[in-house]
Amino acid sequence: MELKSDVIHHYLRPKKKFPHVWCSGCGLGVILGSMIRSIAALQIPKDDIVVCSGIGCSSRLPVYVDFNTLHTTHGRAIAFATGVKVANSRLKVIVVTGDGDCLAIGGNHFIHACRRNIDLTVILANNWIYGMTGGQFSPTTPTGSRGATAPYGNIEQNFDPAKLAIAAGAAYVARSTVYHVDQLDKMIKGALDKKGFSLVEVISNCHTYFGRLNKMSDPIDMLKWQKKHAMPIQAARKLPPEKMEGKFVTGLLHDEDKQEYCDRYQQLVDDLAARAEKR
């Protein structure tokens, strides 16, 4: 989907000098575009949006967007965001994170935010690598793939972030890619619209490190890989398991209505006030 200039001028910061820090061809630009298009479509006021991040390539995103932005420490974005949301639940709090930031150092905050079902939207740019530090393997690097610290191929099992979020109690879990941009817009819009913890896992490309180490150094090759291996959930449901070998499922994977943390706390405050009045 095209990024119209009025969206660009409305949502990017005039005072922040471009170019951005990302490599040319990086998927993070697509994610940034999709995020602001989704916000524009939902017409959420800029003043009400807080974008929170940790450390890594993806975490440099907030500085470019004209919202309340909080660039925090490695792995802790969700914990900071929890404080923001609990202190002022009127705010729309979005966390932009990467696979290392969210699932390794920040894994504990991630699963507990899912468990609380606190109303945060987490956009997880999953490029299977630590990009900013130079291509070390991450919790989502597929077994066998190479990284700077896995020179003979990764011997570890990799996480499925979507499954992890569903098991931990998230209300809304979706997956898309930086190739499937229309679907990505739809998934992010859905996540922003959902009351409760929402995760959008975005399969992104780090051709600079993951690609170069794994015979896909051209970003186009990586996008082609995404196109070839993504399977929309509607189609995936009809396929036998052997046909799904090597593929990954995209679309809305989980959508559940349940009580949100801040609402539950407000209810407690109201109940206590009513009880005090009765006395």
Place this chain on the structure above:
Amino acid sequence: MQRQVRLLQGNEACVEGAILAGVRFFGGYPITPSTEVAEGMARRLPLVNGRFIQMEDEIGSIASCIGASCAGVKSMTATSGPGFSLMQENIGYAYITETPTVIVDVQRGGPSTGLPTKVSQADTMQAGYGTHGDYRAVVLAPSGVEEILFDTIRAVNLSEQYRTPVVVLLDEVIAHMREKVEVPHPDEIEVMDRRKPTVPPDWYKHFQITATGASAMAPFGDGYRFNVTGLTHDELGFPTANSSEISAMLEHLRDKIVKNAEIIGKLETTCMEDDPKVAIMSYGIVARAARQAVMMARDQRLKVGLIRPRTIWPMPLDTLRKQLKNVKQLIVAELNQGQLSSIVKRHVDKKNIEIIPLRRYDGELITPARILSKIKEVKHHGTEV
């Protein structure tokens, strides 16, 4: 104004102080001997439309407190040594982003798991220098239950006024002992709030460098859409690698505390009016024993006084030097291997003042009798009798 007279535990007094000072967010994680603070906040906060959250660890606790503060709500957490260690990286984030919050550290023995249920003052240095990088800490050190209440209020006020994290440094004994406290009426208390910007959003600088102290601070959601980052930043909050902007930022973090050291810093004294040549220095529970020892010594006509830092950082150096003017021997009594001594040594004229250590680090207290016998030892064998 009606004051409530109550029998309170130190940790409970901390809760009362926090509520009176306007703390409306607490993010915490259970750890002995600080748990009563979290329990009290869990009970009290929903009654005043505040928010308590039990986080998954101490790293998350301090992170949530900083996040809440960015959203404009006064926040606090409480912990002990191991949790305090875990918090250090994000405490550094609060320093560099000039975000007010209060950390209560109820000290127990260390290192590591150490002595969870026993007393210690071995986090003294950590409270001032726990996180990496250059910054100046504000650390308050009450030595009784009523002081915990008032120092918690003061910690919240100072953090708001100077836009900095403030540590309230307690120990297991003052946190758990019970004393009579006259809880002040809310109208009696001076409550400070961070300055709000008076300029329109286009003119606002979240990190404006001012000559005297901290700049105004807008909360998230009020129309000022600024960036906050743990990277070195310019006045607008955008990351910078420009050397003059970096040094200006770091000098501002230092100067806003150092230049106000005599205002923020506080020393209390007992029997120092007649310029004794022998004095004791200690804080927290040890200062209680030291005061008793000074009284006992005075009964025996031994001329001795007590200097008690009520803030460990910043040390009000002018006041300290004035108090030490005639002191020849300074007994530094503390529950560790000499952390307070090392701070004092840096600030006194070593040619004229002999520092005499009195230390214990086995989880037990230093008694008044032990301090008195040290006073006598010094008086009889020292250069000045």
